[in-house]
Amino acid sequence: MTIEVPYQPIPVGQTDVHYAHGPDSAPQPDVPVGETIEFDWNDSAIYPDTSRKFWVHVPARYDPAEPASLMVFQDGWWYLDPAGEVRGATVLDNLVHRGDLPVTIGVFVDPGVFPDAEEPKNRNTEYDAYDDAYAGFLLNEIIPEVRKHYSIAEDPDRWGICGGSSGGNCAFTAAWLRPDKFRRVIGYLSSFAQMPGGNPYPEVIPRVPRKPLRIFLQAGHRDLRWNEPEANWLAANLRVAAALAEAGYDFRLVLGDGGHSPNHGGVLLPDALRWLWRSDVGDSPGCCPSSPYSRIERCPEQ
Template identity: 75%
Template sequence: MRIDVPYRELPDDRAEVRYLHGPDSIEWPQVPAGKTVQFECRDSVSYPGTSRRFWVHVPAGYDPARPAGLMVFQDGQWYLDPDGEVRAATVLDNLVHRGDIPSTIGLFVEPGVRAGAATPKNRNIEYDAFDDRYATFLLDEIIPQVTSRWAVAEDPEMWGICGGSSGGNGAFTAAWLRPDRFRRVIGFLSSFAQMPGGNPYPELIAREARKPLRIFLQAGHRDLNWNQFEQNWLAENLRVAAALAEAGYDFRLVLGDGGHHPNHGGVLLPDALRWIWRGPVNPAGHLRSAG
């Protein structure tokens, strides 16, 4: 089916562009709001000495007899904020209510904090590392607190993970190393350029057998160091996207204008969720394989 896209003049100054949110990012009185519950995690096994908050957003109409999908969001409070750029709970409510995506529970996890430490924030340690510690932390310490209270589908095709900046490559790494649990990935302005030891993904994607992942990436023309030889965030995202294309992955790359700012990714979230969850649904209400 052909889709006609209206003509829009390209802006001259690509650093000052701001995208406007669409109707799926707005709270509507006719759409019942889901319920958000706050939790606290202390004395982590994976990250000793850290504590953090996390939130679970359960859509209206959730039916324990029909296990829901699970979407994990890094930088939880920031992605949950209804007045912020992403507004993920609002988006989930709208898309689930309309049937655009399956019934999906949102899990919003904050990065860890070390009270009293000289460098209290544990965000880059958790998100930028190329190892399975963060995925293990989610699977062993956080997600069981969700699945013990709500019915979540066991099918990994119903599990996704999303993040921006360091949270973007953190989401990618969790899915890359644990595709047995996370199959749908959204990465906004991912910080592949600052991974310790360099960005491993272009080589790994080309060398390893294709994983059963569906991946949505957003990058910015004026992201950090966009015109520099080293630490070029735009270039590293393009290298990952090129490797995914050459390896035959089910992926989509959206390029936007502007710098390292969450605006464009936040505006795209409804489309990104629709895209990663697209496809035929089996009789149990779950999506069939993306592999």
């Protein structure tokens, strides 16, 4: 099947580019608004002495008798904020209402802070590490708390995780090390280039048996140090994408313009979620529908 993409000119300048949000990123008059509940988490065993908030968004169609799918977002409030670039709860409401997604509960988790420390942020320690500590934090602390209140499916094919910048490689690492739990991944402008000890994935991905992951990546032409020989964020993302391609993963890379901004990734969230949750096992039947709000490559002909 061939999907024709409407013509859209590309900007000549690549630095100061802003993508327009589509209708799925705005409240719609015929779509009921779900419920968002705020939680405090101040007693972490995995990240002692940290405090944070997290939010649970429950679409209006949620039925406690039917376990919901799960989507975890890093940098919680940035991804939840209805006036921000990502607008995660609004997108979930719209897609669930139309049946583009199964009923999916969104969990939006802020990084930890040390309230009384000179350097209060624990974000990079949590997000950039190449270990399973953060996945364990979600699986042993946050998600069990969510499950006290809501019914979540056990099937790991119904669990996804999303983040941008350091939250992007955090999402990738959580799924990479715990594919028994997280199998659908979104990484926007992921900070693979600043992982302690270097970006392991271009070497690791081809060396191990393929994991049951479906991965959506977004990278930017003018991301940090885009034309530098070291710590080049664009190049690091492209190397991860190349490794996934060579290893035969079900993945998608969308390359856009602009710098290190959540704008393009936020605009892509509806299409990314539709692509991650497509029902086919092949590529062509599940390509996202044509959209003027994102660059969607042409599907291969059958």
